[in-house]
Amino acid sequence: MNDALAKNINAIDFASIRKDFPILDQDVNGYPLVYLDNAATTQKPQSVIQSLKNYYSRNNSNVHRGAHTLSDRATADFENARVEVQHFVNASKREEIIWTRGTTESINLVAQSYARPRLTNKDIIIVSAMEHHSNIVPWQMVCEQTGATLKVIPVNDQGELDLSAFQDMLSEQVKMVSVGHVSNALGSINPVKEIIEAAHAVGAKVMIDGAQAAPHFAIDVVDLDCDFYAFSGHKLFGPTGIGVLYGKESLLESMQPYQGGGEMIEVVSFDKTTFNQLPYKFEAGTPNIAGAIGLGAAIQYLNQFDRLELQRYEDGLLELATEQALATDDIKLVGTAKNKTGVLSFLIEGTHPHDVGTLLDQQGIAVRTGHHCAMPIMKQFNIPGTIRASFSFYNNQQDVERLFAAINKVKTFLV
Amino acid sequence: MTNPFGTTITSSDIVEDLSFFDSWEDRYRYIIDLGKQLPAIDESLKTDDRLIQGCQSQVWLEPYYHNGVLSFDVDSDAHIVRGLLAMVMSAYNNKPPAEIQAFDIDSFFNDIDLVKHLSPTRGNGLRAMVQKIKTIAQSNGPS
Numbered sequence: 001m002n003d004a005l006a007k008n009i010n011a012i013d014f015a016s017i018r019k020d021f022p023i024l025d026q027d028v029n030g031y032p033l034v035y036l037d038n039a040a041t042t043q044k045p046q047s048v049i050q051s052l053k054n055y056y057s058r059n060n061s062n063v064h065r066g067a068h069t070l071s072d073r074a075t076a077d078f079e080n081a082r083v084e085v086q087h088f089v090n091a092s093k094r095e096e097i098i099w100t101r102g103t104t105e106s107i108n109l110v111a112q113s114y115a116r117p118r119l120t121n122k123d124i125i126i127v128s129a130m131e132h133h134s135n136i137v138p139w140q141m142v143c144e145q146t147g148a149t150l151k152v153i154p155v156n157d158q159g160e161l162d163l164s165a166f167q168d169m170l171s172e173q174v175k176m177v178s179v180g181h182v183s184n185a186l187g188s189i190n191p192v193k194e195i196i197e198a199a200h201a202v203g204a205k206v207m208i209d210g211a212q213a214a215p216h217f218a219i220d221v222v223d224l225d226c227d228f229y230a231f232s233g234h235k236l237f238g239p240t241g242i243g244v245l246y247g248k249e250s251l252l253e254s255m256q257p258y259q260g261g262g263e264m265i266e267v268v269s270f271d272k273t274t275f276n277q278l279p280y281k282f283e284a285g286t287p288n289i290a291g292a293i294g295l296g297a298a299i300q301y302l303n304q305f306d307r308l309e310l311q312r313y314e315d316g317l318l319e320l321a322t323e324q325a326l327a328t329d330d331i332k333l334v335g336t337a338k339n340k341t342g343v344l345s346f347l348i349e350g351t352h353p354h355d356v357g358t359l360l361d362q363q364g365i366a367v368r369t370g371h372h373c374a375m376p377i378m379k380q381f382n383i384p385g386t387i388r389a390s391f392s393f394y395n396n397q398q399d400v401e402r403l404f405a406a407i408n409k410v411k412t413f414l415v
Numbered sequence: 416m417t418n419p420f421g422t423t424i425t426s427s428d429i430v431e432d433l434s435f436f437d438s439w440e441d442r443y444r445y446i447i448d449l450g451k452q453l454p455a456i457d458e459s460l461k462t463d464d465r466l467i468q469g470c471q472s473q474v475w476l477e478p479y480y481h482n483g484v485l486s487f488d489v490d491s492d493a494h495i496v497r498g499l500l501a502m503v504m505s506a507y508n509n510k511p512p513a514e515i516q517a518f519d520i521d522s523f524f525n526d527i528d529l530v531k532h533l534s535p536t537r538g539n540g541l542r543a544m545v546q547k548i549k550t551i552a553q554s555n556g557p558s
Binding site: 029030351352353354355358359362384413414 | 495
C-alpha cells in the first residue's frame with residue numbers, strides 16, 4: 001500500500017463508502033464485480049436511487065406550471081437541485097446553470113447558440129488533439145455552417161498539450177477555444193486556467209468540457225474565469241440523461257436559444273414570440289425533472305466528504321495501478337502526463353484491446369476497450385484503441401490487485 | 416493454409432465441441448484456437464471497402480461466388496473475433512446461397528451461447544458481417 005492510500009484510509013472510511021453503492025455488491029460471470037469503467041459512467045449511491053424513487057412515488061408532476069401541490073413540490077426540488085449545482089461549481093447566480101441532457105448537449109448548445117450566429121469565414125475555433133468526439137464534431141458543424149476554420153492544439157507523446165504551440169495559434173481571429181479539463185482516453189489534466197487566460201488575452205471565449213473533471217475534483221468557474229463549463233450527471237454519480245451547462249450570465253443573456261418549444265417562451269403569437277428569462281429560455285420542453293433532482297442528490301452525497309481527501313485517495317489508487325502496470329511485462333501505458341487523474345490507459349504487447357476486455361469480463365472485471373470516442377488521438381499514437389481502467393473513490397486496493405491478477409491470466413491466453 | 420470451416424469443420428462440430436467445456440477458460444481457449452485455424456487474409460485485401468467497422472475491433476470480408484457456391488475470406492485484428500468469425504464460417508463458407516439463406520444463425524449462436532457477442536452494442540463488427548453475408552447470399556441466390 002502506498003502512502004496516499006494508507007493516509008486516506010485513516011481519514012475517510014472507504015469500506016463503508018463502498019456499501020453506499022448497492023450495484024457493486026454482486027457477482028459477474030461467477031466472480032465478485034470489479035467495476036473499473038468509471039470514466040464511461042459512475043455507479044449511483046443509495047441516496048440518489050432513493051431520490052428518484054421518492055420523486056416518482058410522491059412528487060411526480062410537471063414543473064413551473066401546475067396550480068397544485070405536487071407541481072409545487074416538484075418545482076421546489078427541481079430548482080433546489082439547480083442551486084446545488086450552482087454552489088457545486090461556485091457560480092455566482094442560479095441563472096447561470098442550464099439543464100441539458102449531458103455534456104454533449106451543453107457543447108452543442110454553445111456551438112449553435114453562441115458560436116454559429118457570431119462566427120464568419122475569417123474566424124478560428126480551437127480544440128485540442130485529445131478531445132472526445134463530442135468536443136470536436138459540434139465545432140466542425142459550426143465551421144461547416146459559418147465557414148470558420150477549426151485548428152487543433154497538438155499533444156506530445158506523454159499526452160500533454162503543447163502550450164507553446166497553442167500560444168502561437170492565438171490571434172484576434174480566434175473567437176472560441178474549447179478544451180477538455182481532463183482527457184477521457186488518457187487521464188491527462190489540462191492546464192485550463194492558463195489556456196483561458198491566454199485565450200481571453202486575444203478576446204476569444206473559452207468552453208471547458210468538464211465531463212471527466214467534475215467526478216474527481218472541485219470545480220470553481222469563477223476562479224477559472226471560463227465562459228462556459230459543461231459536465232454530465234451520470235459521470236458524477238447521478239442519473240443518465242441530465243447534464244449541466246454553466247455560462248457567464250452576460251453571455252447567456254446575449255444568446256438566442258437554438259431549440260424552441262414550451263417552457264422557454266414568454267409570449268407566443270404568430271406575429272412575434274418573446275423568450276423566457278434565464279435559465280429557462282434554453283430549456284425548451286418538459287425537462288428531465290427526476291434527473292435534475294437525482295443529480296442534486298448526487299452532489300449532496302459528495303458534499304459530505306472532503307473532496308481533496310477523495311482525490312488523494314483516487315490518486316493513490318491510480319499510482320498503485322501505474323506501479324503494477326510498470327512492473328508487468330508487455331504492458332505499455334498510453335498517456336503518461338505528469339498531471340493525471342482517474343484513468344489508466346494501456347496496451348498489452350501482442351494482444352488486441354478487445355480480446356483483453358472480453359477475457360477480463362469473464363473474470364468479473366469491467367473495463368472499457370476501444371478508441372474511447374477519441375479517434376484522432378488514437379490515430380496520433382498509431383494504435384487501434386486501448387484498454388482503459390478508470391477509478392472512483394469506491395474502488396479499492398483489492399480492485400487494483402484483482403485487475404492485475406486477471407491481466408496475468410489473460411496473458412496466458414494471448415501472449 | 417486452406418480454410419477448414421464449412422467443410423471439415425461444420426457448425427454442428429462446433430456446437431458439439433463447446434458442449435464439452437465447463438469453464439470459461441476452456442471455451443475461450445477453444446475459440447482462440449479456432450481463430451488460429453482460420454487462414455489470415457492477404458494484407459492487400461485489408462482495404463476500407465472490405466472493412467466492416469466496429470468501435471472495438473475491425474472485420475474484413477471478401478466474398479467469392481464460384482460454381483454456385485459462396486466462399487469468403489474473412490479476418491479481424493482481434494483474436495477472439497477471429498474465433499467468432501471462424502464459427503460463422505463453419506455455417507456459411509462454401510455453401511450455396513440458398514443454404515446460407517436457410518441457415519438459422521440465431522439458433523446457432525444461441526446453441527453456442529455467443530448471443531452476447533452479437534449485440535449491436537459490442538460493436539465488434541460481427542453482427543454487421545452476418546447481415547452483409549445474408550445480403551450477398553440473397554443477391555446471388557434464386558429470386
